[in-house]
Every structure is written in C-alpha cells, then in structure tokens.
Amino acid sequence: MKTLTVCLDGELSIYRAADLKQVLLAALAAGTVIELDLAGVSEIDCAGVQLLMLAKRTALALGGDLRLAASSRPVLEVLALLGLGAMFATGAASNNMAASNNMAASNNMAASNNMAASNNRTAP
Template sequence: MSTGRVAIDGELNIYRAADLKTLLQGELSRSSVLEVDLAGVTEVDSAGLQVLMLAKQTARAENRELRLVGHSPAVLEVFELLDLGAWFGDALVIGPRAA
C-alpha cells in the first residue's frame, strides 16, 4: 500500500458530507497512510466534523493511518472549541492569541 493525499477546499459541511465521506473512504481503502490537507477549509459544521471522525475511526479499525494536516483557521477554531486535538492525535499549529 502507499501514502495518499487529499486536499479539502471550501466548506466541510452537511451539503458536502456525503461526497467527502465517499472520497475519504475510497482513498483510505487504497492507502496505508492518508494525509488530509485541511488548509483550504473555510467552514466546518457538525456533519463535516463527523466525516473526519468517521474517517479517523475507520483508519484505526483497519490498521491504517489518517493524518490531518494544514489545519485552516476554521478547523482550528472548531477543534479548539470542542477540545478535539488530542482525539485526532495530529499536531496542531496554533499561534499565540491576541491579547
């Protein structure tokens, strides 16, 4: 198996959740390691978050690795609000907050 890479741009929301779920599951089935670049994500809602969580759980269950990289400000905001950084287990780069 190989390493795959997927970049998600735009909204990660209920309107795209089904398509993104299919995309990520397909890429996971072809790769032992899948990197999902979130740098272009402009919005995340609960459905989008569920897609990412399902992909991570699927990877773990199948002894594959899913890495979330390039977290956009929208992704960081949701991960920080819900304290999900540790759950996903990926390095998050969070700059200092404005005073």
C-alpha cells in the same frame, strides 16, 4: 505503510458531507495513512467534524491512520473548541493546533476576567 495525501477545500459541511464521505472512504485502504490537507477549508460544521471522526475510526480499524497535514483557521478553531485537536494533530498541524488552543484559552480567560470585573462593579 502507504501514505496518501487528500486535499479538501471549500465547505466541510452538511451540504457536502455525503459526497466527501465517499471521497474519504474510497481513499482508505488497508494499512493506508491518509494525510488530510484542510488548508483550503473555509467552513466546518458538526457534519464535517463527524465525517473526520468517521474517517479516523475507519482508518484505524483498517490498520492505517488519518492525520491532518494542514488545517485552516476555521478547522483549527472548531477542533480546539470541541477538544479534538489531539485526535487529529500531527506535524505542522499540531503546532497550529497548539497555537489555536493557546489563543482560545487566552480569549476565554480575557472574557472571564472582563465578566468578573463587570460583575464586581456597583451601581452609582
């Protein structure tokens, strides 16, 4: 199976989604594995996530795959928040995703504990 690395940087947002869609879909060919390097992505929104999901589904339909070779912190945080880490994670990206998921879970637990402690206090 042929593997192709595609690097995206800057914003992966609604403002660039249409242009990036053309880039990703053009890279997809029957049986091709696309490895996305998203280390340079500074921001990702819902349109960016939708684009990644479309590219993943299209790659699978063509007998290939789409994987993340590298991801920036914003990408990891959004994918972890939406529970999509497993859909894209491989290799180093998978290790980063696990760390990001652990950090998010830890932050959520700390916030929950602080809220519970705050609710248990009585007014003087």
